[in-house]
């Protein structure tokens with residue numbers, strides 16, 4: 042099965058599925074792609090996940106996590122996912138910016154959870170390059186969300202200029 | 209006043225197109241009501257008791273005549289011929305149809321207005337001292353900073369899904385007329401020992417269920433850091449504000465639970481990282497925005513014509529109006545004139561389409577085409593010359609806009625209550641009518657002096673009852689309308705939160721209770737003492753005895 046996601050503002054099919062690792066679970070199968078919760082990684086490290094036997098390894102953060110603590114794992118991972126359990130929970134926007142702007146994460150930054158059409162633009166402005174829409178939502182239709190505004194008032198991950206630098 | 213450049217106008221028009229698309233997706237069923245709700249709220253559209261209500265932003269309360277004419281036109285075309293001025297200097301329409309809202313927004317955009325972020329869990333429309341730019345006690349006009357902040361906060365990608373709404377107010381004056389201690393952030397323009405201007409930053413004030421006076425997080429913030437420091441505050445709040453309970457989600461609860469020192473420490477730490485970022489305001493931008501608010505050219509002879517003083521001797525109605533509704537202006541020979549929207553028989557804060565047009569015309573004729581909406585739900589003509597006062601009075605009087613009750617008990621603040629609001633326990637508007645009827649003797653009202661009566665229809669406190677000298681809060685008691693009576697609140701420099709006087713009072717008895725309160729004051733006041741001073745001196749007991757005594 043494949044997942045259709047929006048990557049860099051285009052719809053792409055991923056030929057793998059991210060599995061979120063749960064404490065107590067058996068070691069992930071060879072060739073799978075695994076997201077390890079940051080809290081688990083902090084407690085147990087990532088050594089038990091053999092990067093050479095996995096297709097991909099990433100971290101998943103929730104709004105309660107402190108993104109600075111992810112930094113120590115940057116070298117060993119392919120992706121950071123941030124979960125938005127409800128679209129109204131906006132902590133992930135700050136976490137995204139901090140990961141990009143303060144801690145220098147340059148790899149894939151993925152927004153998962155209740156991700157809807159009208160959040161896409163702000164998520165991408167906050168540094169998310171892969172957006173996994175909530176199930177049942179059509180990513181093609183949602184692409185126009187990126188075109189809503191042609192200018193922005195404030196600097197963010199996508200632009201280090203405020204409007205007053207362009208006036 | 210600020211004029212849009214092509215960036216501002218592009219953004220506002222793109223916003224209308226976005227909202228039009230959202231409404232279409234809702235109508236076609238692509239968006240569920242649950243998904244649509246936060247989107248429409250972010251654009252000021254509420255579902256009320258009977259219909260949708262649209263809240264239109266009046267940034268820092270300032271309107272041009274052209275804009276006010278447009279608001280009148282909108283009231284006529286999309287509503288039932290009136291609008292309602294809110295306690296945050298905005299205007300609400302109670303009857304727009306969902307399908308027509310995008311067109312209404314297009315009309316607003318044509319006069320550089322919008323409904324952006326007038327609701328929802330985001331940074332709301334910025335409010336300011338309604339005498340900004342003309343007050344004699346002002347160090348500096350705060351509105352350029354409001355405008356800079358309005359732009360930064362509009363469509364902020366990081367802060368559009370905050371734990372709860374976020375309100376910001378500015379003042380540049382020594383007397384606080386903007387209630388900066390009761391906002392999520394209040395900025396006061398101050399001068400440091402070196403004579404530089406900057407902001408005192410007050411965080412965590414607010415009303416609602418848990419009224420709290422804000423605390424100073426930074427005594428002096430250099431101006432160029434306005435945005436970076438705000439971003440630091442908002443980031444700490446966005447990450448750490450509570451999201452598990454909407455009644456504990458405002459920043460005031462975070463500040464309280466961390467303690468102001470720890471909160472300030474976290475903000476300063478965050479700020480250290482971003483103070484040198486692109487958010488650092490350049491002087492050129494401050495100057496560019498300031499130029500829009502530069503004082504207008506004045507008539508150097510304005511002071512010479514003081515014939516209005518003679519007129520006041522001959523016409524007692526004019527003289528009353530002069531005393532209550534006309535205020536000192538920093539330039540001698542000019543005056544600020546408050547148009548009371550608290551006329552008997554009219555819900556407080558309501559203004560009809562015809563009145564809006566008339567006020568806009570009078571502003572063009574007598575007041576540099578500027579009108580300001582106040583958080584006390586009145587309108588102000590900010591720049592009236594002495595020579596025009598008599599003519600202005602009679603024109604206002606013709607349109608029932610010269611009610612001379614500004615600052616008195618009858619100039620009450622009142623939320624829409626049961627008549628419109630889905631959350632209300634009580635019909636505050638109905639009670640307002642009874643109060644007008646009872647306190648209809650102007651001389652008596654004047655004798656009572658400055659008295660702030662504030663009423664809310666429920667604990668959400670849109671009518672600011674906690675900070676009224678006298679506050680009334682509607683509650684539901686076994687299906688009956690009752691009111692809690694609070695005394696001793698103030699939203700000004702001597703900020704304080706009113707205290708319950710005693711058991712809730714049935715709607716029918718509220719007027720008698722008010723009567724007992726003011727009579728107690730009259731009996732006990734000492735020379736020239738205002739209500740609040742007497743209350744603070746004698747305490748609640750004598751009031752309690754008289755209200756509940758027999």
Ligand code: SF4
Nearest residue numbers: 623629632665666670
């Ligand atoms: S105070 Fe309550 S009743 Fe009044 S407008 Fe606010 S929510 Fe509605």
